[in-house]
Amino acid sequence: MPSYSRYGRPALKNSVDVQLQTAFSDGNWPSVIRLADKRAKSLKDPYYEAIKIAAESQLDSAAEQCAVLVAIDELIRQKTVPDLDTIDLYEWATQDLLADLEYAETLGPLRARWVKANPKSPLAVQCLQSCLEYWDLVSAQQIAATLDKTYLNSGDRRYMFWSIILTFLLSISPQCTEASRKVYSMLVLRQLERAADTTESSEKLSSTDRGLLTEEECYLYYRVLLKHGTRDDFVSRMQSQRLGALAQLKEKRKPLFWEALDAFESWGEWDRIYDLCNQALSLSADGGKPSFFACDWQVWKRFAVAASKATDQEAALGQVQDVLKKFTAETASTNAMYKKNIRLALVETTFQLPPVLLNANPDHGGMTPRVVQLGLFLEQYFDRLAAFDDIKGYVAQLSFEEAKCFLEKVLPNILGEDTDPIRQIILKSLECKLRYLLTTCPQTLSHYPSVVDGKEQDKDYRCRFCSNLTNLPCEHCLKKIIAAAADVYKQVATDKKLIEAIPKLDKDPRIDLAIVMALSLLKLSGLRQTLSDVPAASALRDVNPSLFLQAVALLDMQLRETPGDTGLRLLLVQLHLLLGCASYAHQLWIPMDVKRTIQDALSPLFFDRISSISPGLFQGSRPLMEPLRSYYSNCMRDNSPLRIWDAFSSGSYSSILDMAEYDSRLRRSCTLMMTLVEERRATRSFGGKIECDIEDHVLVSHITGDTTLVNATDYGSFPNLESHHGAPVQDLVRFGPAISNERSHLAFLSEQYLDLILFKYPKDYKLSRANEVAIKDRNYVMETLSHISSSLTDFIHSSKTPQGLTGPEMTYYTVLSLLSAGLLTALTTSRADPLPKTFSLLTSSIKSAFGGLRTTFLTPIPSSSPLSPQSEAFYALTDMHTMSYVRDTALAIRHSAAFVIAFHEKELARDRSGRSSLHKDVIAEMKALDGVASKALGEVKARIQRLKEQLGEGGWLDRMLEWTFGREEDEVSKAVSQVVPTEAVEEWIGKVLESWREGVKGWGMVRME
Amino acid sequence: MANFRRFRPDDLNKLSKCNLDPLTETYELSFYLQYYAKWPSLFQVAEDQHGNIIGYIMGKLESSPDVYQFSEHYLPWHAHITAVTVAPEARRLGIGKLLTEQLEVAADANDAWFVDLFVRSTNHKAITFYKSMGYSIYRVVKDYYGDHSSDPTKDSEDAYDMRKPMKRDVKKEHIREDGKKHEVDPSDVW
């Protein structure tokens, strides 16, 4: 370790006297400066001058802080070897100034220069470490190369590999110039090939040889070959008896084997995959028994897929089965997980068989080998929690006849003679899930002509299970599933013995039953993925509200019974966000304790768009998103990937590569952008102070228009009963499209736009040389506007954008892009010039886009709504997001108008002739836009007021009950009310109402200016 | 279905199946990365067919710091299990056992005397799990945890320090039968 920690003070040289040492360690800077100055003069040692300069940097005045920068500059220009203690001092002194001082151009090269002159010094490694902390790869690579040369064949292999890996990191880093990239890529490839050849050609390698020895060294070799080598070269090197994938697997080095498989798959080299898997799975362990070391699911799956692609498919698949048989013979001592992998591999192999080999006997109905295998699998595993997930993909591939046979002949016989009631229940619950799954598979429907006997049909399909005419998915089957699941549910709930048995089970079977029912209800309600082609954000506008509400009420009741179930909880969080019950959704969210590392992947599930649904949540005592922000601040405090030095010092080369990649991804996280944007929007809603321009924010200052932002949301815990033919459940229940690169950039740019037009000099700020400043300001505004405008336009028109935004978001960003373009024209057209036609085109586009949003907002009740006339409130409460964007768009228009007018007045004041002031039509148009926007803000205010009043009125419980269950009972609501007691529904309604009231109260505090 | 492989940082975005379970602690990023940086082969995961992590083990190899050489609590070169967890839906399939066995293989390969771990004294499932694989209680660390997992009125809980001897410990010098009677303070353990 260096003699100081990154954020601590460095130790002074031992030769420094006690008085100065004490002053320095006390941080008594004036004393240090005085004493160091004295010593510098008397001792003529420049080190004291350095101490003085470093101490001055701790003072407040900018001039004194700059002295250290000047001193560093001086050192660089001198071209002599600098004093290391001086560098340490300067590095410490500049740590807060570093944005202004590129380490890689200053201290990094100084350290590299020092190491070159002192290669044998133990302090050289510290210099490497410092450069890595600042992620100055250029200097680090130079230092590592020096060290490697110095310790050639020393037995400490790290120097050689540090040099190699740094050359590699540099070759793939933006820090590398294009010219050097080629050189470094070749260099590192050659170095490793030479090392590999050394290994290949020597009987036994000693640690002083420059060959590949450890797993990590070989891993690095594979990674570099893959990145910089040719495909042929990689393939041929994989055959090696020493370093090839199979040889390495024999040495228990699985990652290398996987690396090779991944590469082969990416190139479609299935023959090679077949051979490799075959050999790997045929390796035997002690005593000639098969080795389970490679018995992973991926290996089996690839083996089977590769066999199905072989020229002699039959022989290849036969070989897979032979290998499988060897393993199945070994069942006694086999780990349960391996056993399951093997069983599933049997299923997989059967599903890979080509139709001709399947021997499907038409007399056997759908009882094909595939169905038989699924049955055999289920006989052993149907009561395991993962059973459904394990077979889901296969069931979705069954033909209709197979599926029918599977449901009607295989499933009912799984239990055989077993009459255990709990197992019966588990099987029935599995059956409900499978039936639901099949409603999402197109092969269960047949197309139905749209015109029959001259009559138009509104149903496109006939369901092959129930023969009814239907749309996708089959409503009749869904209703039957609801009824069946409700029956089983009731059976459990009313049987004391069953209830008592539940705690001993892995999972309460009622959870799955409730989820199947709820998902069926949601499908029946017409819930669809919301995209920006519908003007309103609310997914609820076009759904049957009763069915939707029944689904939520049911799940809510179930969660109270089984609060530990995460899948259920996640669904409910999403559904309550759709309902506009953000505070209740938050209550449901908190117990999951999403904190620290998992926030990046999970926080979007609650926080995305939260400021537009319920800004009031930000008014709590603890800043809502503080944990997220501090997570990112902690992770990104340094430029280097966290813990990277640990990996260097431990020789974990593959870790270094993956940590660097992860770090780069984290810095480009959509969740990170979401965090900042949501907070800023909420802060502005309440008139709070925003700490700095978003572009200057340390967490995102590295993001430019070219940066690809990454969405890493983890939906793994959602209960997913859908087949791959349709959207997964999260797309259905999420409030609008997921976060994306495009949306994140649009949000980032829109914040930049607002930063620009809302900028005000502090009140007490005295402008000296006002004119000069005004010109500079003007240039800055023009440059920024033109950048924002063109970037906004680019992103708006990106083909992926529409599918990533809600309707209101689309309007907002469109209007912002039009406004920025409009402003640019407005500010560059002086009074005397003719106003380009584009200007009025822009403003009329703004009016029409905004008008469309307003119309949606003002007509909350869809014409198709089955709810009572008072339902206006329901639709308004479930679509606060649209209202929020009416407000945001209106405010953006108003602020833009104000900006233009202020600009105009400033110009008037500056140049009384009026020649440089803006065109009168511009002013008039902007005022007109302002008028429209003000009116819309009035409408928003009125809406909030009205909602407050409506929610204050009585009768809500009855109204909600009626909305939930309809006026008269049908088969579905009957089934649901069998399962959900009225008290439970009432309790839930209470929560919904309370949450709506809280939300509206929060909106009441939002500023409309 | 499962694959067993080394952890890689991307897996941190796929932890929900394990970490949303209240029995599994979520750490800071630097904590995971420290293990990945220093002992990558002791950080293993089980993933399902969608790439979700359904189990993981995180361990290290070390001995007590040299300054404690002569302390009675000094631990010689050994492997330590810092965390092992399996997603609720994937339990009792042998995943936990496989992960632990892999770590033991690495411990033997690195010539460790034993593998040890701390477990809450009320975590009966986990204690049974470890015992089934040959671990035994070596000592009790009083009030090791600053909270209690099942009793909210208590503000601390004991840990069992459990151990399994590795090949190097031929004479079984590093385990004891009456470990439950040996109580130590949290300050005595590292």
Ligand SMILES: CC(C)(COP(=O)(O)OP(=O)(O)OC[C@H]1O[C@@H](n2cnc3c(N)ncnc32)[C@H](O)[C@@H]1OP(=O)(O)O)[C@@H](O)C(=O)NCCC(=O)NCCS
């Ligand atoms: C402890 C834990 C890791 C076990 O993982 P697992 O994959 O379910 O365990 P395995 O299937 O490998 O079990 C191996 C053996 O341990 C024993 N065992 C495991 N879980 C058990 C339980 N709940 N009850 C009784 N015995 C159990 C059994 O003997 C089992 O063998 P068997 O299934 O053939 O009878 C898992 O329950 C877990 O993640 N718990 C929460 C996190 C935790 O407590 N971690 C330990 C912190 S120190």
